[in-house]
Amino acid sequence: MKTVVIEHLARVEGHGGITVELEGDTVGSVRFDVFEGARLLEPLVRGKRYDEVAAILSRICSICSVAHSLTSLKATENAFEVRVSPQTELLRELLYRGESIESHALHLFLLALPDYLDYPSATALAADRPAAVLLGLRLKKLGNSIQEAIGGRAIHPVNAVPGGFGRAPAVEQLIELRNGLIEGVADAKAAIDLMASLPAADFCHSDTIYAALRANVDSYYAGDEVAVVSDGGQTIVPAADYRTLTNERSVPHSHARHSRFQGKPFMVGSLARLSVNPGRLSGSLAAPAARLDFRLPAGNPMDNNKAQALELAGDVERALEIIEQLLRARIRDEPPAPVHPRAATGTAITEAPRGLLIHSYTYDGEGRILSADVITPTALNAASLEAHLRQTVEQCAERDDAVIAKRLQMIARAYDPCISCSAHLVRRR
Amino acid sequence: MSKPRVGIFGLTGCAGDQLVILNCEDRLLDIVALIDVRDFLMASSENDAACPLDVALVEGAVASRRDAERLRAIRNRAKTLVALGTCAVWGGVAAMDRGADRRKLLEEVYGEAGLRYDAAPTQALHEVVKVDLNITGCPIEKDQFLAAIAHLLAGNTPIYPAYPVCTECRMLENNCLLIERGELCCGPITAAGCNARCPNLRIPCVGCRGPVADANASSLLATLEEKGLDRQRIAARLATFAPEGVAQRS
Amino acid sequence: MARIVRIFKMVEDNYLYTLRFLDDRLAYAFRHQPGQFLMLSVPGAGEMPISISSSPSRPEVLEICVRRVGRVTNALYRLHTNDVVGVRGPYGNGYPIQEMTGHDLLLAAGGLGMAPLRSLLWYALDHRDRFDNITLMYGAKRPDDMLFREELVSLVDRTDVNCLLTVDADPAGTWKNYIGLLPTLFGHAKIEPARTYAAVCGPPVVFKFILQKLLALGFPKNRILMSLERRMKCGVGKCGHCSIGYKYTCLHGPIFTYWDAINLPEMI
């Protein structure tokens, strides 16, 4: 028996590794290990007041800190039945789009692109293909500029609070963002072209179950229902029943817990979102999708990269729309909606860049947290990732360690795992 | 002069400070042209995990035996070790409630499997190894990071403001949230350098940068208490990001 | 701007720099008094006050003696001859030479305190006829820590100056002068307080012990001249850092009398 070990997975956020045991041609165990230290933020947040929770739990992860903040705020607002203004909704979605643009650009250009072109890093790639890297950096910066203007900071937003925002962005700031986004449209198009020019990565096929929020409005950063789709059809899970979806269990090799739906692993993220909402591909994304030769149902997890590129283009477009809308509606500096704490439970599910993110809190009458439950996309993906890693090895004709290792890493990266996220979960008793 | 060899590492944290480095979009390629990045797992798959380093930038806190071992190994390789971000400098949010029984919490979170995990009470880097330079912030401020790199390349130790967030807040001419709205603002004891991001948006400072060297936490606590805020709540708030640091300074 | 024309290591971490202005006109125009200082910049690192160690009686050279302690001093240390630094000044009041003329002089320094006093010392020796008895007392930790050692040891045999050098300890056993703390040198000098001006400089302990001694001897308070050190950012009485009570070290000092010290709280 031999093992293929990827000791410390590079170009991902957080600490994880992959171990595969091979017995001749049969694949033994395949493990995605997470050895990110356990920060235990959920139990530590117990006793904190409702207005402190988002700032603490956004620290679960930097790349999806906006998603964590906003999901946290929504969970709290759901518990206290706070109704935020339409302007707040728009600003929040804009903030989400900013994060998504930044995150997808970071993943596609700095983390994944080097794989396709056989470079160890984006900076090494920059020596030969500066234009490609600069394109990615520009898009990434565009996303950050939105997060800075709306969230007050590119990482761990400070401006979003229960009920709304500390201060609305000034009209001049929005105009500046708009100008940036107008340039971003061309860049996003160039990103699609670049993706279309990459060598195909096709070494793992399977029927995958996808789970994502069902978008009934333009905004799909938040919703009430999760749809789980497979070739066998669609199941709808209401937000409050999120446990039937996650059904988590701890596994000894990992600090991440694994989720299964009706006993089967499922995938969340860009690819899942498009699979659940194929309608998104019919509008302005139809042409880019054709350029990328992107078709549903996707049987190849590597297609998640293509899906991200499509979303990137869609996000830039949608962000522009939102800004126009805010400007037309004459954005005002409005105070956050009033919050009246009470003893209650609130759950919120949103689409973080990497997929479904769930925060669920129970508060006491004074607005202090009694228990917090956070379920992150990387944790939801863990079982699916392991399954795809196994299939990758199984479907690999060459029994060459280097080839296997490279493919395994590409699959793992295509999931865009955010390992520090995955380690911070709490099981509610 | 040969380029300084640099390693960028993350222990347990949110990777936000490494992300700040990647967020220096306009300067990223300039930086990598000036330094020789040998070890940066988050951005490269070709790393030299053993070479001696002129500068090691380490983010995150020490939350496991594995972290502690890695940190010691980094220390042995590096001439200058820089703690990057509040977690590295102060322990960060995960250092709250150090007294709590970790095993119990682990079991609660991960079930029985949790008891086998490698987990230890969260510590700041300086509690484990000698740290040469601290760049605080949750996350660090991009401008400060760039200035620090520029100064280090020029051979100087970077300088940081030795005053609290209030000073910056006043320079920006904000209304004071603590005085005028009686809010629990940590500005008076929190190290400046963020340009009062939160109060500038009418949001009380949560102290994410850790205490200023000269913090008078006990006086702030007393003042807030006079304003009718609950003592326990104030103490917990002040100690969210740098629990031990604030305790030492009150 | 001035060029570093010579760097001489005096003792570990203490270097003597000889500077020359890039602009000749500036070089001619620069005239200082013993006890004055200049503001020296190392671009990129910052600016700092440094006493002028050379005497105005030797205008060919402009010398400063710098100890490596922090940002700017370390940046200076990394420079080489021919490198350029920024210089402004001279600033400060300097010693009241006119008033001191015709009197005895007692120069008492500890450690780095010799840096400003050296200017006065050579000024007095170069204008020997203007002063009566001149006594120098200088103490260092060890012989290897003594600034301007060769130069000062060569004064020991001169008859026109009573040069008393002491070290706290002499581990190598080669020191031929006194061993003991600075105040013990008073036992070897004949000082007549009534006709003497005392110039004192050194770390706070030096001030403490020398002042006690001088007062016990009956020195008039306004003839005890102290050269003080304070944090300085501008050198011209604006930035506020060097203020002591209502005086600015950079404008009204760095030379203060003991009478000033009584009036200005927290001076010593």
Next chain:
Amino acid sequence: MKILKLRKEKLDLFASVVQQFGEVHAPVEQDGKYVFKRLRRWSEARLEYDRTILPPKKYFLPPRETLFRYRPGEGFAPCSEGLDQRTILFGVHACDIYAINILDRVFAGKYNDPYYQARRRNIVIIGIDCSPDQHCFCRSMRADFVDHGFDLFFYDTGDYYQALVGTALGDDMVLASGSIFEAVDAADIDNYKRRSWNKRRAFQLEVEIRDLPEIFEMEYQSGIWEELGGRCLSCGSCSMVCPTCYCFDVADDVELGSLAGSRARTWDSCLFASHALVASGENFRGPRASRIKFRFYHKQRGFVAEYGRPSCVGCGRCISACPVNIDVVQVIERLRGVQDAGSR
């Protein structure tokens, strides 16, 4: 001095004339407080304000300003950006003008500060009358009236503003506005006197500053300093908002990968632990108590020796900006041993 009057309704007209002379800045409301700000339109100006959060000093000595840039081989080049910008401060109170006059002296003298002086030459000051609130004690500090340091000053005499023309430029503004200014007559003078008398009685706070320097000396060891030191947060707020606190720090920045860079100065405060700290580790004002004592001592006593008057003008800003309610008037009263003398 040329003294004229302007019908109150005509102030708007005058403001439109003034705009032709430069960028107009005036107090603007911000969540119930006031700040000097560039006006987008004249109607934003709030001339009946209590006090701005920051005093006008921010225009003359900005919180942060680049002094020099340098490049290797080229040396230092003074930074002159914005120094010649003509700004009009409309609606400055007497105490703030008094404070600027004090800063003028600090930044002049043997070593003139070219940055400050250039701004001072280019910034126009139009003063306005005010009425004291519970924190104002400018009258006690002899700063409730200024006789110079402004281009124009408007006193409220009922239906009119009585305008003192302080400079030739002020006179140009008057002339440029055609005939809207009128000559004053005996009745106007009487009105002014009445206003003056009434204002005097409007002060709620009073402190006695004669022999204050002596009292400071006598109370140098007073226990009050320890007590204040225990309370002070060293947050620097009082120094930032004070119209006559001018301490600054200077630091160099370098550009990435080169020795080119710049030197900037930033507001500083004597309440920071680093203020009197030197490289040897010696801190001449280490304990917080000695720092807060120094602030009061320097303003109320040190300045008297140096400039013949305290540097405090009694604007009351530090009182309203201190998170722990350290109140200069109370401190002075306690040093004096007077009970309740402040409130009459």
